[in-house]
Amino acid sequence: METLGKFGLDPILFAAQVVNFLIIAWIINRFLIRPLMANMKARREKIAQGLEDAEKARAALEDAAKERDKVLQEASAEAFRLLQNARDEADRLRSAALERAGADAERLIEEARGIMALERQDMEKAVQSLSLELSGKILESVVEGLFSDEEKRRIVARGIERIGRMGR
Numbered sequence: 001m002e003t004l005g006k007f008g009l010d011p012i013l014f015a016a017q018v019v020n021f022l023i024i025a026w027i028i029n030r031f032l033i034r035p036l037m038a039n040m041k042a043r044r045e046k047i048a049q050g051l052e053d054a055e056k057a058r059a060a061l062e063d064a065a066k067e068r069d070k071v072l073q074e075a076s077a078e079a080f081r082l083l084q085n086a087r088d089e090a091d092r093l094r095s096a097a098l099e100r101a102g103a104d105a106e107r108l109i110e111e112a113r114g115i116m117a118l119e120r121q122d123m124e125k126a127v128q129s130l131s132l133e134l135s136g137k138i139l140e141s142v143v144e145g146l147f148s149d150e151e152k153r154r155i156v157a158r159g160i161e162r163i164g165r166m167g168r
Helices: 002-006 011-142 149-167
Strands: none
8 A cells, every 4th residue: 555655645535536537427317318318219219200291191191192092083083974965965965956946946937837727718708799789880880870779680680699609
């Protein structure tokens, strides 16, 4: 120990310094390094969890994009089908309307023909009546001075009767 004293080393002081160093090292380890390491471990776990969540979110985003594309394709196909159905229905309705219009036109033409035939018959009767009346007046004026009133009346009646038979 004397040798240690020559070098300026006091063994009791050295032992006290070693004990103090160990106590400070224990205190630093206990209250500083362990909590710091625990915080760093927790932070590493949070970062790893965040990376894992980000990967899950990226995968979910890709799945959502695929699902969106699928829904858009289905919606497009459905829209095309609905549009085609609407066109087919419009064609069917247009054809039905044209058929109804054609049938209505035929019916109107037939009604007009019937009305024209009736009007023609009425006209023919009116013309016939008018021609009989006119023929009677002409016949009266022709026989005016030639015959007596009774003969004139009989001749005119017989002439009108014959003209009436010819018109039928």
